[in-house]
Amino acid sequence: MPTRSSSPERAPAARRAVRVTAAASAVFYLAVYVLDAPVGGLYGFFAPVALGILSPLPGSGRDRALTVLRVLPAALALTALGTALAVATAPAVAGMVVVGFALAFGGALGPAAAGAAPGLQLFYILACFPPYVPDALPERLLGLLTGGALLALCEWLLLPAPAAVRYRHRVAAALETAAHGARAAAAGGRADPALARELCAAGQRLRLSRLPPAVRPTGAGRTARGLAQTGSATRRLLDQLARTAGCPAPPPDRDLASATLLHGVGAECAAMARDLRGRRPVAGPEALEEMVAEFLAARARAALAERPPPPDVLRRQAAVLATASSAVTARTALSVALGGRREVAGLPAEQFWYAAPSAARLLLRRLAGNLTPRSVVFQNAVRTALGLGVARLVAGSLELSHGFWVLLAVLTLGRTTAGATWSAVRSAVAGTFAGALAAAGLALGAGGATEVYAAALVPVMLLAFTVGPVAGVAWAQGLFTLVVSTAFAQLEPITWHIGEARAVDVLTGSAVGLLCGVLAWPAGAAPEVRRGMAALLRQAAALLPATVTTTLAPPPAPGSAGDPWRTLHRLRLAEAAYAQLRCEPGRGRGRAERDWSAALNCGVHTLVGAYWLPRAPVAGAVPADAVRWACAAAGSTAAHMARAAAFPPGGVRPRPPRVPATVESAVPPGVLPVLMDVENWLATLSADLAAISDGATGPAQGSTGPAQGSTGPAQGSTGPAQGSTGAGSPGGSVSWSRT
Numbered sequence: 001m002p003t004r005s006s007s008p009e010r011a012p013a014a015r016r017a018v019r020v021t022a023a024a025s026a027v028f029y030l031a032v033y034v035l036d037a038p039v040g041g042l043y044g045f046f047a048p049v050a051l052g053i054l055s056p057l058p059g060s061g062r063d064r065a066l067t068v069l070r071v072l073p074a075a076l077a078l079t080a081l082g083t084a085l086a087v088a089t090a091p092a093v094a095g096m097v098v099v100g101f102a103l104a105f106g107g108a109l110g111p112a113a114a115g116a117a118p119g120l121q122l123f124y125i126l127a128c129f130p131p132y133v134p135d136a137l138p139e140r141l142l143g144l145l146t147g148g149a150l151l152a153l154c155e156w157l158l159l160p161a162p163a164a165v166r167y168r169h170r171v172a173a174a175l176e177t178a179a180h181g182a183r184a185a186a187a188g189g190r191a192d193p194a195l196a197r198e199l200c201a202a203g204q205r206l207r208l209s210r211l212p213p214a215v216r217p218t219g220a221g222r223t224a225r226g227l228a229q230t231g232s233a234t235r236r237l238l239d240q241l242a243r244t245a246g247c248p249a250p251p252p253d254r255d256l257a258s259a260t261l262l263h264g265v266g267a268e269c270a271a272m273a274r275d276l277r278g279r280r281p282v283a284g285p286e287a288l289e290e291m292v293a294e295f296l297a298a299r300a301r302a303a304l305a306e307r308p309p310p311p312d313v314l315r316r317q318a319a320v321l322a323t324a325s326s327a328v329t330a331r332t333a334l335s336v337a338l339g340g341r342r343e344v345a346g347l348p349a350e351q352f353w354y355a356a357p358s359a360a361r362l363l364l365r366r367l368a369g370n371l372t373p374r375s376v377v378f379q380n381a382v383r384t385a386l387g388l389g390v391a392r393l394v395a396g397s398l399e400l401s402h403g404f405w406v407l408l409a410v411l412t413l414g415r416t417t418a419g420a421t422w423s424a425v426r427s428a429v430a431g432t433f434a435g436a437l438a439a440a441g442l443a444l445g446a447g448g449a450t451e452v453y454a455a456a457l458v459p460v461m462l463l464a465f466t467v468g469p470v471a472g473v474a475w476a477q478g479l480f481t482l483v484v485s486t487a488f489a490q491l492e493p494i495t496w497h498i499g500e501a502r503a504v505d506v507l508t509g510s511a512v513g514l515l516c517g518v519l520a521w522p523a524g525a526a527p528e529v530r531r532g533m534a535a536l537l538r539q540a541a542a543l544l545p546a547t548v549t550t551t552l553a554p555p556p557a558p559g560s561a562g563d564p565w566r567t568l569h570r571l572r573l574a575e576a577a578y579a580q581l582r583c584e585p586g587r588g589r590g591r592a593e594r595d596w597s598a599a600l601n602c603g604v605h606t607l608v609g610a611y612w613l614p615r616a617p618v619a620g621a622v623p624a625d626a627v628r629w630a631c632a633a634a635g636s637t638a639a640h641m642a643r644a645a646a647f648p649p650g651g652v653r654p655r656p657p658r659v660p661a662t663v664e665s666a667v668p669p670g671v672l673p674v675l676m677d678v679e680n681w682l683a684t685l686s687a688d689l690a691a692i693s694d695g696a697t698g699p700a701q702g703s704t705g706p707a708q709g710s711t712g713p714a715q716g717s718t719g720p721a722q723g724s725t726g727a728g729s730p731g732g733s734v735s736w737s738r739t
């Protein structure tokens with residue numbers, strides 16, 4: 001079997017192996033040798049294995065212990081259901097399909113649910129096989145409950161997993177850096193490349209793809225959604241401040257309004273950092289909103305003065321306004337997440353839609369949003385349910401001994417692409433045959449000497465659970481074969497045929513899993529990413545002309561332009577597909593064909609404009625020439641966006657629009673700032689479109705907006721009108737730069 005190089009996961013795997021071995025062996029030895037309850041011993045043995053090894057539970061030792069205790073009632077219910085449906089193959093198969101789909105689909109609710117799903121599958125799998133012995137249910141439940149409780153105790157007290165830095169504390173540190181950057185920007189002066197790099201690095205540390213799954217705010221509840229939005233707005237704020245630090249800035253006396261607003265942004269960033277570190281109460285965005293209102297009033301007065309500001313100052317003010325708007329978004333989201341705020345009067349209701357609904361409605365929306373064949377969560381659930389159902393039918397029809405191993409092979413070897421499944425199956429078959437030979441050799445050597453197997457169980461488990469998770473599928477399957485053979489040898493006499501049975505069952509399960517992988521979305525997330533990004537760009541393109549028309553209409557139309565909800569729905573599905581693509585073997589390495597994060601950014605910034613541009617005050621009537629230019633620029637950008645949805649070989653690189661000098665000089669001074677906002681927004685979208693085909697992850701060049709950045713992959717789809725699960729939330733910022 002192939003070996004792998006040293007991995008940083010070995011130490012955590014060794015500690016996990018100690019915890020699982022201690023819990024499983026304790027309940028197994030107690031039930032088998034003291035209480036003479038072999039059925040309870042079997043279920044008590046598999047409970048820690050299912051929840052400690054098969055289920056990648058996230059978090060610290062305390063978090064994992066609490067998760068184990070929370071899922072135990074579901075494990076008991078699934079065991080009871082499987083025991084009842086084991087009466088015949090048909091009901092057992094039907095139950096397997098329903099349970100398989102429900103548990104896999106429920107992973108959309110967050111990392112804890114997704115992590116516990118494989119282990120919970122195993123409890124039904126164990127119970128749904130013959131013999132049909134409903135009288136054994138109490139012993140099964142008692143063994144399972146004991147094993148689960150011991151695992152929770154070991155997770156908490158025995159070499160517990162260290163706690164990772166919480167997401168809120170990471171955001172707090174980033175906001176402290178942002179406060180420093182805002183104060184430096186307010187002072188003006190020469191460019192500071194070192195500060196720009198520091199601000200960019202602080203934003204990159206918040207990318208969800210760089211965080212442990214346990215700390216990612218990907219849950220469906222209000223707190224998780226609010227924290228995700230706070231983090232994404234903070235990333236944009238840092239990127240904007242980095243762009244400001246990288247360019248010379250006029251002294252405060254030349255642009256006092258911008259300096260004052262930046263000072264206020266710095267103070268609010270520092271206050272938000274204190275809130276995130278637990279210093280309550282959490283304030284709302286009212287203070288920042290007042291500062292922004294004063295800034296807008298000062299900008300309008302300056303525009304109507306005898307000597308209005310030159311265009312370069314207006315462009316800087318547009319950048320400062322976008323920076324402050326990002327801070328407003330972060331402050332509002334934080335007040336929802338930690339302060340219990342349920343209303344966001346005066347702000348785009350769509351942006352903070354999750355503030356008012358109850359927790360139950362938020363969960364239902366998350367699930368309902370994924371009930372579509374275009375959702376990778378739905379696809380994975382269907383693939384899992386199909387594989388497990390077919391495996392249960394085959395095992396029951398052929399009356400395979402230890403048939404649950406067939407389903408276990410499907411559960412552990414299934415991948416999101418047919419190629420990855422075939423690779424896992426090849427390694428698993430090799431490892432299983434090696435493990436079967438070792439098990440047969442042990443059976444021939446030890447014979448019926450139960451004490452030999454009892455003495456070997458603990459060291460074999462420690463070896464298997466330490467080496468298997470980090471050395472690859474072949475080692476994991478081979479060593480686990482040896483573990484189950486050693487355990488079953490203490491429950492009933494075995495011969496060398498147990499290795500043969502294990503090999504046959506794994507081969508059967510591998511064949512079923514491979515067949516389902518070929519039939520059900522065999523290419524994985526790659527086609528769905530392309531399809532989802534194309535749908536997102538087409539839907540976003542429709543918003544551009546409507547947003548510009550609403551912004552410049554006399555008077556401005558209330559609310560957001562167009563229909564942002566459909567674009568938001570498309571963005572969620574595209575985020576989830578991109579997240580799965582990044583997790584698939586062989587993905588995310590080297591130069592990508594497309595910069596998919598730029599496509600997500602394009603959808604994000606389209607929504608940002610639809611939310612905020614119509615709210616910008618226009619001091620005076622907009623001349624027809626200005627309206628024609630804005631509508632033509634929006635239409636041209638929308639056409640390029642629709643063309644980009646086809647992903648032509650040469651890409652789409654539109655020239656960033658710029659207000660013509662003739663329009664610039666002819667419009668009333670009070671109208672020019674809003675035209676600059678429109679110019680900035682459309683230029684940002686043009687830069688995003690150019691970046692899609694660049695294959696680079698760095699910021700695109702050519703944007704006239706403030707700071708650049710990139711959107712990290714989201715975890716899990718949230719369906720229509722859902723809160724962000726990734727760093728690219730449209731609710732994360734009103735910045736019209738590429739983030």
